[in-house]
Every structure is written in C-alpha cells, then in structure tokens.
Amino acid sequence: QVLPVESGGGLVQPGGSLTLTCVIPGNAFTRNAAGWYRHVPGKLRERIAGITESGSITYHEAVKGRFTISKDNAKNTVYLQMEQLKSEDTGDYYCNLYDYKGVPFRSWGQGTRVTVSS
Secondary structure, eight states, rough: OOOOOEEOOOOTTTOOOOOEEEESSGGGGGGGGEEEEEETSSSOOOOEEEOOOTOEEEEEEETTTTTTEEEEEETTEEEEOOOOOOOOOOOOEEEEETTTTTOSSSSOOOOOOEEOOO
C-alpha cells in the first residue's frame, strides 16, 4: 500500500501561517473523506479537520476559524491552510482517509512537523 505523503511543515512564529499538503495515492481518494490529524507527544493523535467526498467540512474546535481544509481530486491532494498559529499547534501532522464511522483506514505516512515558536 502506498503511503500518504505530507509536506509543508516547518518553524513559524506565533501568529504566522503555513500550508500543509498531502498526496494520498489510489482510487479511494475520491470515494472517501480525507482528514488532517495532529499528534502531540503525550496525547492521542486526533483529527483536526476533515472533508468528505461531497465537500462537507468539519473542524476540531481548537482550530475552527484559523485552519482551512481543501482538496483537489484531480491531484489526489488535500491541503491544510493554517493561520494565526499558536504554540499549542505545535505537533506532527498527518493525513488519512476515514470511513463513515470516522475511523482512518490507510497506513500512516511520515507526517510533517509544525513548530510554532518565537
């Protein structure tokens, strides 16, 4: 199984912006929801943004109003535009497809690290 490939992370100052990109190979991309997940040491990985195959979008309360998820079906790519970044946004970011129960079902990629610090 080909893994998702995330990119775009880095070091950014509080209040700054970053855009993450993820390519999820395979035909399942257009038939399933895609989400961005964040893992912080000591905590479980959690979904912070999701977009269904029909384009319905949900956000975790912690990022609502600051992050924007979008996708390009022709490129099997999902994006996460992050603005007004805070130190608590620091973590490893992953993408995955998830089923109707909200359960991610592809193997995890390497992720991309976001560090928000002055």
